[in-house]
Amino acid sequence: MRFFDRALVNGRSIRVRSTEETDGDFAHGDADHDLEARRRSVIDRPWVWLSQVHGDGCVDVDAVGFESACGAPADSSVTRRTDLALSIQTADCIPIALWSLDGVIAAVHAGWRGLEAGVIETATRSMRTQSSAPLHAYVGPSIGPECYEFGAEDLDRLEARFGSAVRAKTNDGQPALDVRAGVISELLRNDVVIEVNDDVCTACAGGFFSYRARADTARHATVIWIEES
Numbered sequence: 001m002r003f004f005d006r007a008l009v010n011g012r013s014i015r016v017r018s019t020e021e022t023d024g025d026f027a028h029g030d031a032d033h034d035l036e037a038r039r040r041s042v043i044d045r046p047w048v049w050l051s052q053v054h055g056d057g058c059v060d061v062d063a064v065g066f067e068s069a070c071g072a073p074a075d076s077s078v079t080r081r082t083d084l085a086l087s088i089q090t091a092d093c094i095p096i097a098l099w100s101l102d103g104v105i106a107a108v109h110a111g112w113r114g115l116e117a118g119v120i121e122t123a124t125r126s127m128r129t130q131s132s133a134p135l136h137a138y139v140g141p142s143i144g145p146e147c148y149e150f151g152a153e154d155l156d157r158l159e160a161r162f163g164s165a166v167r168a169k170t171n172d173g174q175p176a177l178d179v180r181a182g183v184i185s186e187l188l189r190n191d192v193v194i195e196v197n198d199d200v201c202t203a204c205a206g207g208f209f210s211y212r213a214r215a216d217t218a219r220h221a222t223v224i225w226i227e228e229s
Contacts, residue, residue: 001017001018001020002016002017002018002019002020002140002141002198003017004016004097004138004196006099006136008099008103008226009101009102009103010103010229011229012082012103012226012228013226013227013229014097014099014105014224014226014227015043015223015225015226015227016097016138016196017042017043017221017222018095018138018140018141018220018221018222018223019220019221019222020208020220021207021209021218021220022207023038023041023042024038024218025038025209025219026038026039026089026219026220028049028071028089039087039221042221042223043223043225045084045085045225046083046084046085047070047084047085047086047223048061048066048070048077048079048084048085048086048107049088049089050072050073050074050076050077051071051073051074052075053074054075054111054113054114055073055074055075055113055117056117056118056119056121056122057072057073057074057075057076057119057122058074058076058077058078058106058126059074059077060078061077061079061081061084062078062081075088075108075109075110075119076088076107076108076122076123077106078105078106078126078127078130079104079105079106080104081226082103082225082226082227082228085223085225086106086107086223086225087221087223087224088107088109088221088222089219089220089221090109090142090220090222091202091211091216091218091219091220092111092142092148092202092212092213093109093110093111093114093142093143094110094142094179094180094183095107095109095139095140095141095220096108096109096120096123096137096139096183096187096222097137097138097222097223097224098123098124098127098135098136098137099135099224100127100134100135101134101136102131102133103131104127104130104131104133105225105226106126106224107223108120108123110179111179112150112154112158112177112179112182115162115179115183116157116158116161120183120190124190124191124192134191134193135190135193136193136194137192137193137194137195137196138195138198138224139180139183139184139194139197140196140198140222141198141199141200141201141202141220142179142180143202143203143212143213144180144199144200144201144203144204145168145169145170145176145177145178145179145180145181146169146171146204147170147171147201147210147213148168148170148176148177148178148203148212149170149174149176150176150177152175155167155175155177158177158182162181162182162185163181163182165178165181165182166179166181166182180199184197
């Protein structure tokens, strides 16, 4: 499991945890009834989870309430609440945890479709309706360009939008997408301070689930919450 902690104001702190293969499967609807136990082993409090749709939707948990937020068709969630954990699930897409120093947090699921749809801009805009403090980011493991062969037409379109850094080559020389480069570009464009950029490749590094490389149905969880002093 990956660990990241950062102090906020007033003695509070944020906690970010990003699971690995050895931590088990965090996919929703898993027939294994131990999902809740696995969640509690990470953080023992209610988890907000989403029915991720590779779009730009963002759920304001404080506005809609915990019950309505869970399972919502969206790819990011935002809250100020200190009694909940925000989570997203990945097996190649990029997990992003965001926070402001005065205690607004967000969890973002960013695959290439969500990146193109504007999920990062939507999430940061939602956070800024609640805070004027600078935003910070933890960017977790995802598939790397060395393993991510990509179609020419889609690649041309993404390069036109996000810049030449998203165009790459696989290990065997095929056209590839560096979706992380696009995510980093969007975070910087939206004035987010990147504190962690964990660029290990989920497809080839070992110890991770990968849908693209192995058609894994299991998922990692990336979770952020606020810890009171």
